[in-house]
């Protein structure tokens with residue numbers, strides 16, 4: 001199995017707990033559901049749902065009798081999601097589905113919405129995944145995707161040369177590091193209509209992306225042959241910059257929304 005896939009399937013308990021915390025929904029995530037008519041939907045898919053925080057927010061806003069199908073490659077995430085849903089009384093509204101083959105386990109033309117946040121950089125083929133989303137979407141249904149573009153990441157004052165050297169070694173952990181900018185073209189090729197692209201830069205001077213993202217990337221880089229000493233120094237310099245109030249991280253998020261067209265009959 002490719003590393004970009006296996007590192008999501010095998011997650012130790014400490015990393016699992018960190019992800020559970022770091023993926024939590026905050027009001028800053030509201031852009032993800034803007035302009036969606038969630039109260040009118042019968043079925044929404046959260047593909048690559050992780051511990052389910054986005055699935056819970058969809059379920060809370062969807063009407064009586066609706067369902068969210070939350071899919072992930074990691075079974076422990078699904079168990080965490082199920083627990084969070086029970087804690088919030090949402091267990092009847094969310095179906096947790098383990099997926100292993102980049103397929104959405106629901107029939108054709110059955111979803112009003114497919115939401116996919118920070119996942120497409122890890123699937124085997126973005127184009128095939130978008131075709132699969134098109135299969136399950138009702139005509140007129142909405143696909144919303146959000147991804148970072150790793151090659152546009154800014155980490156100052158460490159500088160772009162040092163960052164790109166480290167990221168180069170970590171790239172085996174992401175199939176497509178430029179997935180952010182590639183979403184638009186993929187949605188076009190797959191045949192979605194009314195495609196809308198927006199960018200939401202995350203600007204971090206408080207260092208929350210050090211824990212959330214860069215620590216993981218340093219680990220992936222070391223797994224990929226980056227020298228452990230360099231990794232240690234990179235992390236130490238991030239912390240020093242933070243202490244000196246000099247740290248600036250900018251993570252550009254791309255959000256692309258498309259509409260499933262009417263399907264023509266093959267008969």
Ligand SMILES: C[S@@+](CC[C@H](N)C(=O)[O-])C[C@H]1O[C@@H](n2cnc3c(N)ncnc32)[C@H](O)[C@@H]1O
Nearest residue numbers: 008023048049050072073074117118119122123
């Ligand atoms: C960065 S996390 C994002 C989690 C969640 N979407 C969020 O933003 O809170 C990526 C998620 O995608 C899942 N994932 C990775 N590859 C996948 C695949 N091929 N099919 C389904 N899920 C996958 C991982 O297990 C993980 O939960």
